[in-house]
Amino acid sequence: MWSFFHKLGSPPWMYRISGSILTWLLPLTLLMLVSGSIWGLLYAPADFRQGNSFRIIYFHVPASVVALAGYYVMASAGAVSLIWKMKMAEVAMKCCAPVGAAFTFLGLLSGAVWGKPTWGTWWVWDARITSMLILFFLYLGVIALYQAFENKTAAAKACAVLSLVGTVNIPIIYKSVDWWYSLHQPATIKFTEESTMDSAMLQPLLLMIVAFYCLFACSLLLNMRGELLRQGARTNWVRELVSGGKVEKSTRGEPDVL
Amino acid sequence: MYFDSVGAALAMDGHGVYVWFIVIVSWALIGSLLVLPILSGRRFLLQQQGLLRREQRAADTAAQREQSQQQQQQSGQEEGHAPGS
Numbered sequence: 001m002w003s004f005f006h007k008l009g010s011p012p013w014m015y016r017i018s019g020s021i022l023t024w025l026l027p028l029t030l031l032m033l034v035s036g037s038i039w040g041l042l043y044a045p046a047d048f049r050q051g052n053s054f055r056i057i058y059f060h061v062p063a064s065v066v067a068l069a070g071y072y073v074m075a076s077a078g079a080v081s082l083i084w085k086m087k088m089a090e091v092a093m094k095c096c097a098p099v100g101a102a103f104t105f106l107g108l109l110s111g112a113v114w115g116k117p118t119w120g121t122w123w124v125w126d127a128r129i130t131s132m133l134i135l136f137f138l139y140l141g142v143i144a145l146y147q148a149f150e151n152k153t154a155a156a157k158a159c160a161v162l163s164l165v166g167t168v169n170i171p172i173i174y175k176s177v178d179w180w181y182s183l184h185q186p187a188t189i190k191f192t193e194e195s196t197m198d199s200a201m202l203q204p205l206l207l208m209i210v211a212f213y214c215l216f217a218c219s220l221l222l223n224m225r226g227e228l229l230r231q232g233a234r235t236n237w238v239r240e241l242v243s244g245g246k247v248e249k250s251t252r253g254e255p256d257v258l
Numbered sequence: 259m260y261f262d263s264v265g266a267a268l269a270m271d272g273h274g275v276y277v278w279f280i281v282i283v284s285w286a287l288i289g290s291l292l293v294l295p296i297l298s299g300r301r302f303l304l305q306q307q308g309l310l311r312r313e314q315r316a317a318d319t320a321a322q323r324e325q326s327q328q329q330q331q332q333s334g335q336e337e338g339h340a341p342g343s
Contacts, residue, residue, distance in 0.1 A: 042267060053273040106283070
């Protein structure tokens with residue numbers, strides 16, 4: 001167990017293991033995304049009240065769910081980097097922010113576009129949407145804060161504190177539709193009760209949620225690999241990688257960057 | 259398929275504009291989330307490869323210059339010690 005944590009802190013090991021994970025996770029993710037999209041958009045029945053506009057759910061819910069989970073991943077990495085001063089956790093935290101911001105942006109945009117035919121408006125300042133917007137600004141804040149510091153150790157510390165403080169927002173987002181009156185509908189997928197959605201609509205949605213989790217993992221690992229290379233540019237393992245047979249392939253048009 | 263024709267799938271009873279716009283944006287975002295880090299990693303590796311090659315070339319040139327200077331010094335010394343000079 002401890003040896004695994006020690007290995008996890010090693011950039012060359014992380015680079016290698018992430019490469020082997022991505023070789024199967026990336027095609028699997030794309031397969032799930034394509035099949036989930038086709039299933040939800042073309043084969044699921046229309047909603048009796050919202051009609052076909054409900055099909056935005058297949059992108060809106062997975063993006064929003066993963067945006068929230070991604071924030072916990074970023075905050076956990078921040079906590080590890082603060083407590084154990086683990087460099088790999090700093091890298092993970094830094095790479096989580098742009099990925100999480102992209103998912104939050106998609107959640108907000110798809111929500112606004114879905115709102116127009118459903119509520120008759122693109123935007124309302126209700127608790128769910130406003131707290132989601134705050135989440136987007138928190139992600140952007142972490143990105144900006146990291147760029148603002150020249151000393152990257154101090155930057156990582158500041159970002160870790162900001163991401164930990166921001167976790168207060170996550171339960172507020174989850175419970176906002178229950179705590180305050182909102183145009184936004186309550187959660188349709190529940191762990192404790194049976195879902196209010198028909199299984200023909202629910203199954204592609206669950207597939208898309210799993211696919212978006214895998215997409216988050218893929219994007220995070222790809223970003224981390226790039227960051228590990230940049231941070232270790234002058235180290236022996238990157239030089240070996242660059243001068244070794246693997247990278248030589250890149251000159252022949254087959255770069256081994258996965 | 260739920261829809262009778264491709265036209266009906268595109269129109270989605272008037273909601274097609276909203277749905278397909280989000281589909282396009284989502285897939286553009288998915289593509290950029292996966293492709294951009296791969297491209298940036300590839301660019302970095304190629305840059306480092308070029309840098310390493312330049313460093314290697316500079317080291318080779320310096321070694322050759324040093325070698326030729328040593329040869330010149332040796333030949334100068336041999337000429338200085340040559341009989342009759």
